[in-house]
Amino acid sequence: MSAPAPSPLAIVDVDPAKAPARQDEVLTEAALAFVAELHRRFTPRRDELLKRRDERRAEIARTSTLDFLPETAHIRADDSWKVAEAPAALNDRRVEITGPTDRKMTINALNSGAKVWLADFEDASAPTWENVVSGQLNLTDAYERRIDFTDERSGKSYALKPAEELATVVMRPRGWHLDERHLQLDGKPVPGALVDFGLYFFHNAKRLLDLGKGPYFYLPKTESHLEARLWNEIFVFAQDYVGVPQGTIRATVLIETITAAYEMEEILYELRDHASGLNAGRWDYLFSIVKNFRDGGAKFVLPDRNAVTMTAPFMRAYTELLVRTCHKRGAHAIGGMAAFIPSRRDAEVNKVAFEKVRADKDREAGDGFDGSWVAHPDLVPIAMESFDKVLGEKPNQKDRLREDVDVKAADLIAIDSLDAxxxxxxxxxxxxxxxxxxxxxxxxxxxxxxxxxxxxxxxxxxxxxxxxxxxxxxxxxxxxxxxxxxxxxxxxxxxxxxxxxxxxxxxxxxxxxxxxxxxxxxxxxxxxxxxxxxxxxxxxxx
CATH class of the missing domain: 1.20.1220.12 (Malate synthase, domain III)
Incomplete structure (x- = not known):
């Protein structure tokens, strides 16, 4: 890779006296040149796809329905294609912990005993400039094993366990809709997704390969297979630019929008050389239903959010279709979040909540999911037990094809099937x-x-x-x-x-x-x- 010209990106609205520590280690000329090239090549298409979201929303408002795409029926009907085989570091994903990339969380998540850590620059991170820059540093420091943390209040110190005991990192950049105002080219902000992805990939792709892993990503807020296609084009370009083999990147797509639920196979198809799996996320999915069908009348009115569990008929249709789709195509199916934070004062509250978490993870493992999310290290052994009972020594259960599942288009939006x-x-x-x-x-x-x-x-x-x-x-x-x-x-x-x-x-x-x-x-x-x-x-x- 030849030496880049000075980056045309401008760092704006950042007080030099208050800039994050070691900012220059992240914002090198070479890294910024890469982000600038991503911006030039792919932001125009990003902008087109955001306009397409608005057009599709207008169509939903007019029809109050959604259906599987007739123009991609041939992709769904073709049983011959599969996604790329999972790399060893991503083959067993039975428990994944999620959280932001602050220094303490970085250490605790990697040490948690989970198979995967979703290192989050998106929903679990407020995108202050400090968080954007320091999060990148924390991940690189972790890979270099130069990270530690001392809690000022308790005095407790944190350090990494041996490398073989650490979770595999899957990084989640921001969604397509968010810009990063602090990095601009010709007065136009760079999409936050390209900033997060670009800086992380540029600095860590080769480093991760040396560690026997790779640059793995979760892709949030995806609304169509065309958005997945854009990510695939970015991956192809990025791997050539940095000089790593094609297929080094692996991506898991969050099916957390109602429109994406109708395009699961097409999303996997577009990313098939880089796809790792799909994930089912409840709150964003419900948010997307309300957003898209907000003027659809009484039959689309959701009850209290806590009344909409994953056993609701329309949610069950969504999760079972996800498992069947993933396993048909050789991809991992990753279940939803257990968000309970254990109480330090009330053992009874913990006991009741832990039983609910156990029941939820037992259901997901029984349904064929290959893994699931937790938000706290204390939940890792509970979820692990649920999946261990089903998987045993197997790394996953992608061999369970769930051919008994038959989900119709109307099932996914049968909101009024819930009696609440x-x-x-x-x-x-x-x-x-x-x-x-x-x-x-x-x-x-x-x-x-x-x-x-x-x-x-x-x-x-x-x-x-x-x-x-x-x-x-x-x-x-x-x-x-x-x-x-x-x-x-x-x-x-x-x-x-x-x-x-x-x-x-x-x-x-x-x-x-x-x-x-x-x-x-x-x-x-x-x-x-x-x-x-x-x-x-x-x-x-x-």
């Missing part, structure tokens, strides 16, 4: 969680423990979406109150007052509580539904 209704308590919870999460996000925290659950941006998205949907559908709750903007404002004001009383005036003033309250109401009540709350929120992120 929105409740007033559900509205209160949505407001509570929304305010508390957004406040933390505005302070730079993307993974937040709220009411003993580890929440990320997907939680806030489904919370504000349900408030919006219930108001616009004129839902009447069991207590006789009707979902209105006035009621949402009343509940939000009560929650803000309760938080002030709970944490005290000094902590309240030091936080971003009023800002979070206002932003939640903005994205919940505006007639013009914001595609992602993180778009207006990013404008307020320091």
């Amino acid at each position: 209704k929105p409740t007033y308590d559900g509205l209160v919870n949505a407001v509570q969680v929304g305010i508390r999460y957004i406040e933390a996000w505005l302070r730079g925290l993307g993974a937040v423990a709220i009411f003993n659950l580890m929440e990320d941006a997907a939680t806030a998205e489904i919370s504000r979406s349900q408030i919006w949907q219930w108001i616009n559908a004129g839902v009447e709750f069991e207590n006789g109150k009707k979902a209105t903007a006035e009621l949402a404002r009343e509940v939000a004001a009560e929650e803000l007052a309760a938080i002030r009383k709970e944490i005290g005036e000094e902590a309240f003033a030091a936080g971003k509580w009023q800002q979070a309250h206002d932003l939640l109401l903005q994205v919940s009540l505006d007639t013009d539904y914001a595609a992602f709350l993180t778009l207006p929120a990013y404008d307020q992120l320091v």
